[in-house]
Amino acid sequence: MNYIIDTIVAISTPPGHGGIGVIRISGISVPEIIPKLLGKILEPRKAEYLPFLDTDGFILEKVIALFFPEPHSFTGENILEIHGHGGQMILDLLLERILKTSSDIRIAHPGEFTKRAFLNNKIDLIQAEAIADIIDASSYQAAKSASNTLQGAFSRKIHIISKNLTNLRTHIEASIDFSEEATNILPYNNIEKKLKNIINDMQQVYESTCYGILLREGIKIVIAGNPNAGKSSLFNILIGINRAIVSTISGTTRDTLHESIQLDGVTYHVTDTAGLQKNSSNEIERIGIKRTWNELNNADHILWVIDSNDDSNKKYNITLECVEKTLSVKNKKKIPITIIRNKSDLTKEQIGISKINNYTCITLSALFDHGTDLLRKHLNTHIKSKQQKNYPYSLTENQGNFIARRRHLNALKKTSKYLLSAQNQLLSVMTINELFAEDLRLAHNELSKIFGNFTSEDLLEKIFSTFCVGK
Structure with missing residues (x-):
């Protein structure tokens, strides 16, 4: 786990008036501020109805409090959730009180809770983006597919390709480094077949990703x-x-x-x-x-x-x-x-x-x-035919669909480019060499960027800045 010094806090419910408002706190200071706010130490993962105290010990509000100790929480850090009445004024008072409990506590940046979950390996970058997509979903299909992505539907597809690519690269590196030894070196035909299978899998995922983008952005x-x-x-x-x-x-x-x-x-x-x-x-x-x-x-x-x-x-x-x-x-x-x-x-x-x-x-x-009803049915049929092409075994409850983004599509394009270059190297030279191995390495790097590996801090900031403050 990546330990971060400062503790963050934010109102997680949207602005306005409502029956319930939720404040979320995450970080290493959570255990020490719980008694200051609630007058007692909380039992992990047990909801308690307690008075929320101001600096003088007077009751500001009656709240439901939940404590999730690290690493068994959404962010992987200590988390305190406070559920009170949903008026903006009372939530602001509670927030102000929390900020006064410790100098290490600050207001969270947009998407910082999800970013910490990603940095602490609780979710990968695909799943992190899916959280925002669930919140922003404008249709049933988009919401359902974003939920599938959060559960790992897209990640599993990429992981399988990455695993197969790792396996192939292992044999290739061994054949280059130990070319004079026959041990554990795959025949040329096997390498060609494995690469072709990876490229075919990439094409299927690419088409599925195009459909996932349509679900997210609309048609x-x-x-x-x-x-x-x-x-x-x-x-x-x-x-x-x-x-x-x-x-x-x-x-x-x-x-x-x-x-x-x-x-x-x-x-x-x-x-x-x-x-x-x-x-x-x-x-x-x-x-x-x-x-x-x-x-x-x-x-x-x-x-x-x-x-x-x-x-x-x-x-x-x-x-x-x-x-x-x-x-x-x-x-x-x-x-x-x-x-x-x-x-x-x-x-x-x-x-x-x-x-x-x-x-x-x-x-x-x-x-x-x-006749316009025929047009509407035709449009639905056209989309379902795309769905059938991408998910031939999981049409019924939309179980195979996932939400995707342009970033994913660009990474897949670059991955495919290097894989096809490697295939051309293999077919033209008819032997394994360093250029072939380098193309496979570059393809693997591009594929890994989908999960957030080899991803620049600027890109991470751009991705998480689109989230709401309390997420």
């Missing part, structure tokens, strides 16, 4: 298409309020509009955009079109809306050609596209879902809210 749905196709009508129907102005005048929407919704426990960030057209003479409209392309480039899923009553869109082939010509150059990330054939109320087309080439096409009427 960005961008509604786009030509002017007057009914994009704003569809936007209003999906979000459930008349947020966007709807008009028969072409080019009504000039700016992007953003709203968030939840479908089946998943957060979707829905964006309405200005209609795309090639030659606009209006400066404001051109700015809107530019912003539309920016939104499309950052989308997780595109709803391409067309006016099915427009003569140029009567045939599916023309529609697909239009979509492909418009988006193929820009859509380098292969963002999923769903075609929305809107205004079926005018064309009298049958509402439904069809598959045209590689596109899903949904015929609906946004004006009368006919």
Whole structure:
């Protein structure tokens, strides 16, 4: 355990009025300040209802107190939790009294309790971040997945890869250092196979991490298409309020509009955009079109809306050609596209879902809210198909899902880069050498950064500064 001299204290419940307020104290001074505050020594892990005393021995408040001695506590240090009434004034009085008990006690920095748990090896960095993600979760799926991460779902996946990589590196280092001895040296084919398995496992974890980021950040749905196709009508129907102005005048929407919704426990960030057209003479409209392309480039899923009553869109082939010509150059990330054939109320087309080439096409009427339920089901199905791909054996209760962050994704990218470089070395030279071993070492270092190993203090400060003060 890393012993830190100063003891920290903070109000752990959010500001405002409530039935209960909690103050948390952690550090080496906790045992000596307990009698000063509560008039007695507490039995570990036993809740007691006691008077909270001021400096003159008068009762400030009646509280429930809990003492967790080191190392069996959240931070790994001595912890005292005080549960009192939730008024801000009384909590501030209790906090002020605690700070006067010892010169070693100070107000905690944001996330410092969790940071100490990490530094004392009670949790790894992935689990530490999951605590903040549980607090910030905006949907059921995100909260459940963050809880899985806190229980170690993500960590276990990375630990398995790290263990296999350690095992491989051990054999590689031995083959280099003791090349003249045949003992414990793996054949070339075995090394190639082990490395290939690690790379395959990395790819699966990478895809799972991408899905975990979607759960944490929400899925960005961008509604786009030509002017007057009914994009704003569809936007209003999906979000459930008349947020966007709807008009028969072409080019009504000039700016992007953003709203968030939840479908089946998943957060979707829905964006309405200005209609795309090639030659606009209006400066404001051109700015809107530019912003539309920016939104499309950052989308997780595109709803391409067309006016099915427009003569140029009567045939599916023309529609697909239009979509492909418009988006193929820009859509380098292969963002999923769903075609929305809107205004079926005018064309009298049958509402439904069809598959045209590689596109899903949904015929609906946004004006009368006919067929939009099919769109919602389609979006849920699309997400579940991603889930099925990443977690084929644990779809039911979301048991395999975990929350992930961009930091994790970047570390996995760098790890994969070095692993692929090692594989190229192995295939081109057909022998084990120092360059191959170095690539494996660099890959291992990058992977270890996910847990917080080899992580700079600046990065740790940045991560924990996003937490609330009492966490």
